[in-house]
Amino acid sequence: xxxxxxxxxxxxxxxxxxxxxxxxxxxxxxxxxxxxxxxxxxxxxxxxxxxxxxxxxxxxxxxxxxxxxxxxxxxxxxxxxxxxxxxxxxxxxxxxxxxxxxxxxxxxxxxxxxxxxxxxxxxxxxxxxxxxxxxxxxxxxxxxxxxxxxxxxxxxxxxxxxxxxxxxxxxxxxxxxxxxxxxxxxxxxxxxxxxxxxxxxxxxxxxxxxxxxxxxxxxxxxxxxxxxxxxxxxxxxxxxxxxxxxxxxxxxxxxxxxxxxxxxxxxxxxxxxxxxxxxxxxxxxxxxxxxxxxxxxxxxxx
Amino acid sequence: xxxxxxxxxxxxxxxxxxxxxxxxxxxxxxxxxxxxxxxxxxxxxxxxxxxxxxxxxxxxxxxxxxxxxxxxxxxxxxxxxxxxxxxxxxxxxxxxxxxxxxxxxxxxxxxxxxxxxxxxxxxxxxxxxxxxxxxxxxxxxxxxxxxxxxxxxxxxxxxxxxxxxxxx
Numbered sequence: 001x002x003x004x005x006x007x008x009x010x011x012x013x014x015x016x017x018x019x020x021x022x023x024x025x026x027x028x029x030x031x032x033x034x035x036x037x038x039x040x041x042x043x044x045x046x047x048x049x050x051x052x053x054x055x056x057x058x059x060x061x062x063x064x065x066x067x068x069x070x071x072x073x074x075x076x077x078x079x080x081x082x083x084x085x086x087x088x089x090x091x092x093x094x095x096x097x098x099x100x101x102x103x104x105x106x107x108x109x110x111x112x113x114x115x116x117x118x119x120x121x122x123x124x125x126x127x128x129x130x131x132x133x134x135x136x137x138x139x140x141x142x143x144x145x146x147x148x149x150x151x152x153x154x155x156x157x158x159x160x161x162x163x164x165x166x167x168x169x170x171x172x173x174x175x176x177x178x179x180x181x182x183x184x185x186x187x188x189x190x191x192x193x194x195x196x197x198x199x200x201x202x203x204x205x206x207x208x209x210x211x212x213x214x215x216x217x218x219x220x221x222x223x224x225x226x227x228x229x230x231x232x233x234x235x236x237x238x239x240x241x242x243x244x245x246x247x248x249x250x251x252x253x254x255x256x257x258x259x260x261x262x263x264x265x266x267x268x269x270x271x272x273x274x275x276x277x278x279x280x281x282x283x284x285x286x287x288x289x290x291x292x293x294x295x296x297x298x299x300x301x302x
Numbered sequence: 303x304x305x306x307x308x309x310x311x312x313x314x315x316x317x318x319x320x321x322x323x324x325x326x327x328x329x330x331x332x333x334x335x336x337x338x339x340x341x342x343x344x345x346x347x348x349x350x351x352x353x354x355x356x357x358x359x360x361x362x363x364x365x366x367x368x369x370x371x372x373x374x375x376x377x378x379x380x381x382x383x384x385x386x387x388x389x390x391x392x393x394x395x396x397x398x399x400x401x402x403x404x405x406x407x408x409x410x411x412x413x414x415x416x417x418x419x420x421x422x423x424x425x426x427x428x429x430x431x432x433x434x435x436x437x438x439x440x441x442x443x444x445x446x447x448x449x450x451x452x453x454x455x456x457x458x459x460x461x462x463x464x465x466x467x468x469x470x
Contacts, residue, residue: 043440125364144377147396150363153374166366
């Protein structure tokens with residue numbers, strides 16, 4: 001069975017879910033606090049004649065009902081960055097503090113890496129890793145335009161990430177926003193369900209487990225790791241968490257999220273997961289008029 | 303240490319610490335920003351300067367061991383290969399707000415022309431050379447990028463990939 005039908009059993013109000021998946025998603029922007037304040041961006045958008053609407057869970061995000069983000073003065077200056085609401089969730093959940101060292105394991109094209117840089121107040125260090133040189137080029141373009149000076153970019157497979165270039169020190173926090181089957185982007189990419197393939201889900205799930213394991217290993221005891229995907233498949237979400245809870249010293253922890261969500265599922269088909277995966281959060285398109293997303297917060301063991 | 307095009311090498315503090323004969327020093331970079339644009343040296347107290355490739359300088363917030371073999375380190379910052387050193391658009395957008403000299407302030411229309419990548423005839427009382435270009439945005443005198451002033455015209459130095467038609 002394929003999406004969306006395969007999620008009928010786990011999604012509340014399934015018909016509303018299916019209808020929401022067919023509605024296009026408006027553009028959204030994030031204020032880049034490295035270069036401007038929220039008030040300055042509001043004024044600049046007013047001057048540019050761009051209509052914007054606040055979102056109630058995050059003061060630095062605006063929805064642009066009528067415009068694309070890229071052709072106005074505040075964009076040119078790097079005061080704003082085009083970023084979907086749900087895409088801003090994992091960095092906010094990771095909540096890095098100025099001066100800390102953070103690893104972004106799958107960083108291109110850099111929306112979340114630059115959000116981390118801004119949350120660090122452009123202090124500390126974001127090591128932004130990606131294995132695709134073309135996508136790294138997009139990441140570089142974004143870090144430059146947004147004026148982040150605390151992002152170092154490495155080209156490598158996150159599963160084999162090395163701490164050597166930076167003297168071997170482990171990270172305070174890590175963001176693991178993995179490649180996935182992208183079902184939750186259906187409102188932006190109408191082909192997302194058509195291109196869905198069970199063998200791809202199975203294959204990528206193995207990669208996701210390896211990347212999350214590496215992130216836990218590379219983070220200090222007591223440090224924080226956030227795992228996220230833009231997909232609904234439990235194989236890529238709770239099953240990955242379940243695997244890493246067993247293989248690495250870490251545990252899932254509670255966190256606050258101002259978007260309406262559902263708890264992670266502890267059963268899927270014939271599989272049962274560690275009960276703590278219910279601390280993860282599932283974001284569906286019909287609850288907040290956003291894309292779909294999955295996010296979990298882990299603490300690394302002492 | 304020789305120049306290695308794939309690695310970032312931290313700039314020596316002064317001439318006395320320099321190993322590669324043509325590499326710029328931190329002192330020379332700070333002097334350049336202060337002498338040319340009036341940007342106080344302490345603006346960069348929290349940043350380290352790095353070179354990758356001949357004369358391509360980067361600025362970074364951290365202090366990894368030098369040399370460091372990564373894809374990018376902070377932002378591109380300054381080109382020192384030619385006789386006249388040239389700041390990047392990104393460096394000017396980020397730090398040009400501290401400039402007090404060689405700053406040319408444009409009207410809205412002039413700024414749009416500049417960002418579209420076009421040259422324009424403008425009056426300028428100062429020396430020829432690279433200027434910090436500013437305009438008004440949200441009540442701020444905001445640096446847009448780098449212009450080259452010669453022969454009575456301001457030549458836009460906005461890189462092709464950054465040019466935009468903002469004429470609304």
